Amino acid sequence: MLKDITIGQYLPGNSVIHRLDPRTKILLIVAFLIVLFTVGNFAGYLALALFLFAVNKIAKVPFKMLVKSLKPLLFFVIFTAVINLFLTRGEPIFKWGIITITKEGVRLTIAMSLRLIFLVIGTSLLTYTTSPIVLTDGIESLFRPLSKIGFPAHEIAMMMTIAIRFIPTIIDETDKIMKAQSARGSDFESGSLIHRAKALIPILVPLFVSAFRRADDLATAMECRCYRGGEGRTKLKAIKMKRIDAGAFLISAAVFAVVIVMNWL
Amino acid sequence: MHIKVENLVYKYMPGTPFEHIAVDDVSFEIKKGEFVGLIGHTGSGKSTLIQHLNGLIKPWSGKIFVDGVDISDKEVKLHELRFKVGIVFQYPEYQLFEETVKKDIMFGPKNMGLSDEEAEERAREAMNLVGLDHSLAEKSPFELSGGQKRRVAIAGVLAMQPEVLILDEPAAGLDPHGRNEILSRIEYMHKEKNMSIVLVSHSMEDIARMAKRVIVMKEGKIAAEGSVHDIFKKGESLKEINLDVPQIKRLTDELRRRGYDLPDDIYTVERAHEEILKLFEMEHHKV
Numbered sequence: 194m195l196k197d198i199t200i201g202q203y204l205p206g207n208s209v210i211h212r213l214d215p216r217t218k219i220l221l222i223v224a225f226l227i228v229l230f231t232v233g234n235f236a237g238y239l240a241l242a243l244f245l246f247a248v249n250k251i252a253k254v255p256f257k258m259l260v261k262s263l264k265p266l267l268f269f270v271i272f273t274a275v276i277n278l279f280l281t282r283g284e285p286i287f288k289w290g291i292i293t294i295t296k297e298g299v300r301l302t303i304a305m306s307l308r309l310i311f312l313v314i315g316t317s318l319l320t321y322t323t324s325p326i327v328l329t330d331g332i333e334s335l336f337r338p339l340s341k342i343g344f345p346a347h348e349i350a351m352m353m354t355i356a357i358r359f360i361p362t363i364i365d366e367t368d369k370i371m372k373a374q375s376a377r378g379s380d381f382e383s384g385s386l387i388h389r390a391k392a393l394i395p396i397l398v399p400l401f402v403s404a405f406r407r408a409d410d411l412a413t414a415m416e417c418r419c420y421r422g423g424e425g426r427t428k429l430k431a432i433k434m435k436r437i438d439a440g441a442f443l444i445s446a447a448v449f450a451v452v453i454v455m456n457w458l
Numbered sequence: 459m460h461i462k463v464e465n466l467v468y469k470y471m472p473g474t475p476f477e478h479i480a481v482d483d484v485s486f487e488i489k490k491g492e493f494v495g496l497i498g499h500t501g502s503g504k505s506t507l508i509q510h511l512n513g514l515i516k517p518w519s520g521k522i523f524v525d526g527v528d529i530s531d532k533e534v535k536l537h538e539l540r541f542k543v544g545i546v547f548q549y550p551e552y553q554l555f556e557e558t559v560k561k562d563i564m565f566g567p568k569n570m571g572l573s574d575e576e577a578e579e580r581a582r583e584a585m586n587l588v589g590l591d592h593s594l595a596e597k598s599p600f601e602l603s604g605g606q607k608r609r610v611a612i613a614g615v616l617a618m619q620p621e622v623l624i625l626d627e628p629a630a631g632l633d634p635h636g637r638n639e640i641l642s643r644i645e646y647m648h649k650e651k652n653m654s655i656v657l658v659s660h661s662m663e664d665i666a667r668m669a670k671r672v673i674v675m676k677e678g679k680i681a682a683e684g685s686v687h688d689i690f691k692k693g694e695s696l697k698e699i700n701l702d703v704p705q706i707k708r709l710t711d712e713l714r715r716r717g718y719d720l721p722d723d724i725y726t727v728e729r730a731h732e733e734i735l736k737l738f739e740m741e742h743h744k745v
Binding site: 292366368371372373374375376377378379380394398399402403 | 509512514537540541544545547550552553554556566567570600614615618727
C-alpha cells in the first residue's frame, strides 16, 4: 500500500528533458498550467495532450508510471465529475426524477476531468525527470529575487529538500512500525471506521516520536557542520541555462500560443 | 510448536527494475523448545526471512508450516498465529506508544481479546520475565532509559505468551550491562518456559553462548547449518561471507598454535577460562 506513493519519485535518465535546467521546467510547467485553465475548446485539449505525449516520449517515462501517478487522484476526479455533472444549471438533456443532466454540465465535467488529469501528468513529468535536490535548487533560484523583500527563499528550499529527503525514510519507518504492531496483534484492515481510526494511534505515536527525534538529530548535525542559512552559501553543482533550455522555451511557447489562438477559432 | 519452511522465495518489488531476491529457496525447521541462532551479513535476508514465520509478509513462492498447518491456507487466522509466534523487531523500543509501561505491555494481550484483569496479570508476569521493576508500571515508557525501554518492548511481545519467540538483534545498541541482562533473560525464558527461540544476531559471541543450532545465511540462501561447533570450526569459510568466529575462539586457536594443549571447541569466555585454569593446574602439578 505504502509503496504506491509516487509523489516526488524521480526516474533517473539522460533524456533532453532530464538535462533541462530545473528553472526552465518549473517555468514551463507554470505556463502549461495557466494555458491549461484558459483552454476553451476540445481542439485545445487535443493539442495539449499531444504536447504531453511528445514530452513523455522524449523523456522516456514508462506509460505505466504515468498511470500510477494518476491513481491517487482517481477519487478526486470522479468526485468533481459527479458534482459538476449533476449540479450545473443550464439546458437539460436528460431528466429522471430529481436528477437532471445539462449540456453545460457535461461540457464542464469533461473539461474539469481533463484539466485535473493533464495537471497531474504535467507535474508528474516534472518530478519524474528532475531529481528533488535539483528541483529545490531551481525553486530557490527562482525565488531569490524575492528575498530582497524578506521572502525566505533559501530557507523554504532547504525545508523542501529536507522534507523530500525524508519521505522514503518515513515510509520505511511506518512500514516497520506497522509490522511491529501487527506482530502484537494490531488489526488495521477490518472493523468499523472508528475501530480502524483507533488502530492508527499505535502507529502515529511512535512515528511522531521518531520524526521529532530525527529532526532534532538533523538540526544538531547541521549545526555541527556550521550551517547558518543561505547567505553567502555557494553550490557544488551550480545550475546553468543552456542552449537546450532556449529551445525548450521556444517550442513550448509556440505550442502554447497555438492553443491560446485556437480559443478564438 | 514446530515450524517448517519449504523452498521459501521472496522478491522485493517483483516486475520492476528494482527487483531483488531477498530470500532464495530456503528450507529449514525449528523444533519445539529449540534455540536456533540465525547469522548472516547485513542484507543477507535474515530479517525478511523471520517476518514470514508469523505471516507478516507472504512468500513469493514456497510454504511455511506451523504445527503441520500451511499458513498460506485461507482458513488459517494470521491474527491468531501472531500470538503464538512472537517477533521482537530490531530496536523494538520505537514501537512504544502508550501512556504507561503497563498499558503498553497490555496492548498485545488486549488484542488477543483478554479481559483487563487477565491482560494486567500477563503484563505483570512479562515484567517479571524481563526483569522490570514493578515501580515502573505506571511511568511513561518515554521517560525510561534505553535498556529499560527495550525491556518494555520485549515484555510487550512476551505478554502474549508466544510458544516461539523470534528476536532480531535484541541487544543491538545497548551497553554491556544492558546486553548481558537482556541475553540472560532470553536464556532464562528458553530454559524455564521451554520457549523455542530464534535469535538473529551479528554477535558471534552471543550465538556461541546461547544457540544450540546455527543457521548461516548468505545472499538470501542458507550457506551453512549445524551445531555451534560445526559452524565455527570452519572459521575460514565464515570469513568469506564477512562473518567471523567468536573472538575467544581466535585467542584459543592462537594459543593452540603456540603449543598450548587446549581443546578446539572453545567458543565462550567462561569455557576458555575453565580450560586455561585446568591447563595451569596441570602445569602446577608437574612442577
